[in-house]
Amino acid sequence: MIDFIQNTIDGVMIGSSYGLLALGFTVIFGVMRRLNLSYGPTVMIGAYFGTVLYLDFGAGLLAVAAAVVAGAVISGVYVERLCFAPMKAGAGIASMVSSFAIWMQLEQAAVLVLPRHTYPFPPLATGPALEIGPLLVRPDHLIMLGGALLLAAVVQLALYHTRFGLGLRAVIANPIAANLVGVDVGRLVMLAFAAASAIGGVAGFLVLAVDQQVTPMFGMWATLKGLIAMMIGGLGSIPGALLGGLLLGVVEVHSHWLFGPQVRDLFAYFVLFAFLVARPGGLLGRTADVELSHRV
Amino acid sequence: MLDVSELVTTYGKIEALKGVSLHVAGGKITCLLGPNGAGKTTLMMTIAGILRPRRGSIKLEGAELVGLSPAKIVSRGIALVPENRLVFPEMSVRENLLAGAYQRRDKSEIAADMERMYARFPQLKERREQLAGTLSGGEQQMLAVARALMSRPRVLLMDEPSLGLAPLIVAEIFDIVAALNRDGTTMLLVEQNAHMALKVAHQFFLMEQGRVTFQGTPGQLAEDEVIQRAYLGTRRAG
Numbered sequence: 001m002i003d004f005i006q007n008t009i010d011g012v013m014i015g016s017s018y019g020l021l022a023l024g025f026t027v028i029f030g031v032m033r034r035l036n037l038s039y040g041p042t043v044m045i046g047a048y049f050g051t052v053l054y055l056d057f058g059a060g061l062l063a064v065a066a067a068v069v070a071g072a073v074i075s076g077v078y079v080e081r082l083c084f085a086p087m088k089a090g091a092g093i094a095s096m097v098s099s100f101a102i103w104m105q106l107e108q109a110a111v112l113v114l115p116r117h118t119y120p121f122p123p124l125a126t127g128p129a130l131e132i133g134p135l136l137v138r139p140d141h142l143i144m145l146g147g148a149l150l151l152a153a154v155v156q157l158a159l160y161h162t163r164f165g166l167g168l169r170a171v172i173a174n175p176i177a178a179n180l181v182g183v184d185v186g187r188l189v190m191l192a193f194a195a196a197s198a199i200g201g202v203a204g205f206l207v208l209a210v211d212q213q214v215t216p217m218f219g220m221w222a223t224l225k226g227l228i229a230m231m232i233g234g235l236g237s238i239p240g241a242l243l244g245g246l247l248l249g250v251v252e253v254h255s256h257w258l259f260g261p262q263v264r265d266l267f268a269y270f271v272l273f274a275f276l277v278a279r280p281g282g283l284l285g286r287t288a289d290v291e292l293s294h295r296v
Numbered sequence: 297m298l299d300v301s302e303l304v305t306t307y308g309k310i311e312a313l314k315g316v317s318l319h320v321a322g323g324k325i326t327c328l329l330g331p332n333g334a335g336k337t338t339l340m341m342t343i344a345g346i347l348r349p350r351r352g353s354i355k356l357e358g359a360e361l362v363g364l365s366p367a368k369i370v371s372r373g374i375a376l377v378p379e380n381r382l383v384f385p386e387m388s389v390r391e392n393l394l395a396g397a398y399q400r401r402d403k404s405e406i407a408a409d410m411e412r413m414y415a416r417f418p419q420l421k422e423r424r425e426q427l428a429g430t431l432s433g434g435e436q437q438m439l440a441v442a443r444a445l446m447s448r449p450r451v452l453l454m455d456e457p458s459l460g461l462a463p464l465i466v467a468e469i470f471d472i473v474a475a476l477n478r479d480g481t482t483m484l485l486v487e488q489n490a491h492m493a494l495k496v497a498h499q500f501f502l503m504e505q506g507r508v509t510f511q512g513t514p515g516q517l518a519e520d521e522v523i524q525r526a527y528l529g530t531r532r533a534g
């Protein structure tokens with residue numbers, strides 16, 4: 001029983017990193033109805049900005065965080081200009097394929113600049129695990145979970161209680177109608193992309209500061225986990241993205257504990273598959289989102 | 297007030313507007329009639345800046361609108377109530393109205409305008425927190441009109457506001473059109489229902505296959521034999 005609770009707690013902690021990654025994905029998917037496969041790699045580019053600053057200049061944690069966010073935003077906007085802005089409505093496949101090409105490009109660029117496989121990343125918190133009765137919780141995990149909750153709340157507030165969010169939701173509903181009420185659709189989409197990249201940057205920073213290392217594989221890992229968490233949680237829903245991430249983490253940790261590391265990912269894909277079959281809208285998605293997602 | 301001249305708009309190789317000119321007089325209701333596919337919606341979308349014309353000009357009180365972004369055109373004083381309304385279904389009525397004021401920054405004035413809309417459209421007031429997608433067709437049309445008015449347009453364009461609505465609701469929409477005009481709103485109204493349009497409009501243009509083929513007053517329209525047969529259904533004496 002203690003093991004079960006401990007595993008669930010660990011799962012929630014790991015899952016908060018997936019939820020964080022899914023948040024940025026959700027913003028992009030919500031706005032564009034298109035998959036940005038190079039989302040993870042843009043976060044990885046940010047991570048490399050951060051690690052260079054840390055290694056070569058001895059930068060502190062906040063400066064590293066700022067560098068990760070800046071790097072992610074710059075490469076995210078680069079992807080938007082290249083793969084999304086020029087594509088007409090309905091060209092979702094073209095955007096997806098070109099974002100895959102950019103993924104490869106970004107990964108190669110990272111390997112060229114920093115050829116070693118792993119680089120250290122500054123830790124969030126180094127103290128010993130907190131003991132709560134028989135249970136253990138890592139302090140950096142707590143910070144990551146707190147960060148995920150806070151970021152989700154900020155994104156939700158921005159979407160539903162600001163002028164920018166109103167404009168963005170208008171674009172999501174109908175770009176022509178949004179244009180007609182005076183929303184500058186192209187500009188707003190680019191800003192949303194930058195915001196999603198910044199969210200990805202914060203997510204990447206928290207996740208890497210817990211892992212304390214960065215590799216070129218991080219990009220693929222981030223795209224994969226973020227995508228699965230988003231699909232489980234519900235396309236286009238911010239609380240859904242977070243919940244989907246937590247659920248994914250809990251399933252992974254329990255299956256790892258019960259059946260060993262080899263089946264961990266198998267179970268993750270099984271959960272995704274079960275959701276796609278039984279509840280294609282995800283935990284909190286609506287069917288309307290599913291219909292639209294066919295356009296991807 | 298609004299002057300369109302020699303406007304040509306194309307979809308690929310198809311010329312949907314083949315040199316359209318028309319004039320919308322300030323304070324008046326100008327009505328655009330014409331069969332399906334004549335190019336009425338294309339004209340409205342071109343004025344609103346959603347479509348770019350190949351040639352021609354669109355002037356609002358002498359200032360050229362061609363080349364401006366749709367957002368700029370809204371802030372210059374043009375608002376379009378689009379065909380099929382296009383309300384934001386997942387937003388509340390209140391949020392739809394707020395979105396209509398997207399280009400404005402005067403918060404207190406926006407709030408005051410919102411109250412004016414609720415006074416003019418009491419159904420919307422009752423449903424202010426309801427999602428727009430759950431409103432009836434007529435209510436959605438009123439919301440689309442109110443949303444457009446929230447930008448404080450100098451010219452209000454309406455593309456077939458009666459489309460798909462029951463006759464009683466259509467009459468209500470036309471009452472609103474007439475009332476808005478009494479309060480000084482300049483309107484360009486696209487309408488297939490010529491009988492209804494005759495009751496409110498001051499000036500008519502008929503469009504067919506991308507061209508203006510008739511223009512005149514309600515009296516001239518009602519006298520025209522061809523229009524009688526095609527758009528008014530019956531022949532009436534005098």
Ligand SMILES: Nc1ncnc2c1ncn2[C@@H]1O[C@H](COP(=O)(O)OP(=O)(O)O)[C@@H](O)[C@H]1O
Pocket residue numbers: 307310312330331332333334335336337338339
């Ligand atoms: N998106 C489009 N692509 C290609 N042709 C179009 C498009 N929209 C309209 N058309 C064509 O342009 C012409 C005018 O259409 P439209 O402006 O919608 O007419 P109306 O509003 O008078 O019914 C029609 O022949 C129509 O088929």
Ligand SMILES: [Mg+2]
Pocket residue numbers: 336337338379456
């Ligand atoms: Mg039309």
